[in-house]
Amino acid sequence: MSLINERLDFSTVADLFLLHGSMQSPAFLDGRLCAALALHDISVESWLQEVCLTLGVEQPRDEQAAERFLAWRRQTLDALAAVELDFEPLWPDELFTLGERAQGLKEWALGFLEVVSDAGDTPRDAWSSALREALTDLEEVAAMDTDIDDSPENENDLFALAEHARMAAMLLYTEQHPGMPQVEKADDPTHH
Numbered sequence: 028m029s030l031i032n033e034r035l036d037f038s039t040v041a042d043l044f045l046l047h048g049s050m051q052s053p054a055f056l057d058g059r060l061c062a063a064l065a066l067h068d069i070s071v072e073s074w075l076q077e078v079c080l081t082l083g084v085e086q087p088r089d090e091q092a093a094e095r096f097l098a099w100r101r102q103t104l105d106a107l108a109a110v111e112l113d114f115e116p117l118w119p120d121e122l123f124t125l126g127e128r129a130q131g132l133k134e135w136a137l138g139f140l141e142v143v144s145d146a147g148d149t150p151r152d153a154w155s156s157a158l159r160e161a162l163t164d165l166e167e168v169a170a171m172d173t174d175i176d177d178s179p180e181n182e183n184d185l186f187a188l189a190e191h192a193r194m195a196a197m198l199l200y201t202e203q204h205p206g207m208p209q210v211e212k213a214d215d216p217t218h219h
Contacts, residue, residue: 062199168192
């Protein structure tokens with residue numbers, strides 16, 4: 028079965044974690060992946076090493092598992108760089124309770140911020156005030172209480188926080204990769 032056109036979602040990756048004996052949510056590692064790709068890329072080898080370290084295994088259990096982990100990396104990179112700006116982090120979807128979705132968002136933010144923090148102050152000095160503010164807001168998401176009731180108001184609030192986190196990741200990527208995606212040039216006529 029080809030994985031080329033398969034879109035990996037939260038549940039698929041969580042099942043892959045289970046096959047490796049891990050009950051961890053993939054949200055934290057996805058946050059780390061997004062930040063690493065946005066800041067400086069992460070090689071295929073480094074990504075597989077980080078996944079295996081997280082799962083507590085020496086290597087993926089088989090070639091198909093390795094391919095899926097690499098597809099996760101490629102899918103994330105492609106989405107961050109896409110002109111359509113349709114990047115979607117791996118968070119629990121509507122099949123999960125609101126509290127579980129909030130916990131996934133919180134874990135994602137923690138992973139993302141951990142990599143950003145490890146990058147140090149040098150790249151941060153060149154960031155826009157909008158990006159610095161978005162990352163400060165993400166720190167509040169990482170500290171949020173996830174013991175919330177299922178209610179339309181809480182769902183709307185969580186959606187807004189998730190959208191803010193998603194935009195922070197895309198903003199970090201675009202600032203670290205000028206001209207990618209080329210959204211501002213998409214409609215400009217070509218001049219010779």
